[in-house]
Amino acid sequence: MGAPELLQFALAGLKNGSIYALVALGFTIVYASTGVINFAQGEFVMLGGMLSVWAHSTLGLPLPLAALIGILGTAVIGVVFELLAIRPRKDGDPLALIIITVGGSLLLSNLARHVFGPSERSLPAFTAGPSLRFLGATLERQSLWIFGLTALAVVVLTVFYSRTRLGRAMRACSINRTAARLVGVDPKRLVTISFALAAALGGLAGVVTTPLTQTAFNVGSSFGIKGFAAAILGGLGNPIAAVIGGLVLGLLESMSIAFLSSTYKDAISLVVLLLVLFIRPQGLLGRGGREKV
């Protein structure tokens, strides 16, 4: 296999990896505030795509506005989901909450089927035009949007967590909930905000990937599994780990196509998930032996 082909596979891996990274970020953010894996995270990707398709095709809105509706609409659904399904469970029992998110995932995908119909939908690419040639490999213009918007999301999130008061309070709350109360922070409010952020990131992933892959009511679970594997691979702790986990998983997948067979592509994330949990449960970047409070 020549260098251009290898580059082609690497670019495809990074493209998918960026999407996984966005989903993994959603997992990380909710986990930090609740200690729970939100298995409805993949549905946010589906909703982002479906809402923007609906806004663009059915309402006839221009694409940028439709994209924005996809992202913000998903964030609103994330908030409603938290308020109706997560918050009423006052004791915060992780197992109960995880099962609630599994149920929420089924509910959201079935609602989407009823509201938007069972067929596959698509969006036009954000920038029209032929693919770009790059060192012998080709790159769809939409991939640049995926790279750019993922990078932007990561930068914004990093600044948010390190520089803003709300972000600092969210970090503080994930380190120590009791101490957060001592400084006047209401952890419940931060849980709601974390669902809004996670849903918005999932929505963003759905919006940018739909022009390339299409979307349908049932794509959520697959994004959920990939994003979950990426988050575990990176180590459920900080945003950078989630991004690295996503990119590594994307590259592993495309290299498995390059060197093995495309048959195994979807199995890779599950194999990675199991291997990480067996060998290095804290993930690539996680610190070992420390239970998160």
Add this chain to the structure above:
Amino acid sequence: MSLLQVREVTRSFGGLIAVDRVSFDVHDGQIKAIIGPNGAGKSTLFNLLTCFDRPDSGSVLFEGRELFGERPDRVVRMGVARSFQNTQLFEEMTAHENVILGTHARSGSSFTPAALRLPSARKRDDLASQEADRLLRLVGLESWRGSLAADMPHGLRRLLEIARALATSPRLVLLDEPAAGLNTQETTALGEVLYRIRDHGATLVIVEHDMGLVMEVSDEIVVLDRGCKIAEGPPRLIQKDPAVIRAYLGEEDADEL
């Protein structure tokens, strides 16, 4: 009017009455200590006063407002700060950041200005940073500014938690066993910090085992035994109170005295 009025507060766990109809007042500018043998109900009372726990009955008025039924984070915003026996810090943040978080309580945190980094938010952040530095100096931790809380020695973590509590601009500060695990030198330093806090206008309530510290710093002492208040008064009187001596030394020993 007293700053804090505790009235007939009762809390039981199953059949055990941990706090039994306890009443007392804390006046503005006082250092008030709550002492008592192990299991006397001191920590339970503390959790009640700061709304980390709910009483069965009774009432606690802070500046005339009922505290019971409020959430702990609301109580902090009302001006009541506390520390825990087991220091509760943000371990993976620096000392400076820990204290800055305390300043959030007083100014609220509206999302938009913070997210957009508007000048008003930036100015507020600068003020918070300066205030955090001032409080670190107050407790003598200025040289630990950039250290992670997790890396600081035990005695200094206590002081850091106190500095963070002060950052919420409290009128009343409740400290749960601030001297536990401190050596003599550190305890002396703590006593000085407590005076400094009071001189800055805050009122203090401390639960403490270290009698030396309690007798030295407190203006008034409340003594609990098996959930009941058995004595209240200035240190000199408490030291001679027969009921207190009996509670601490047991019935038989008291007879021998």
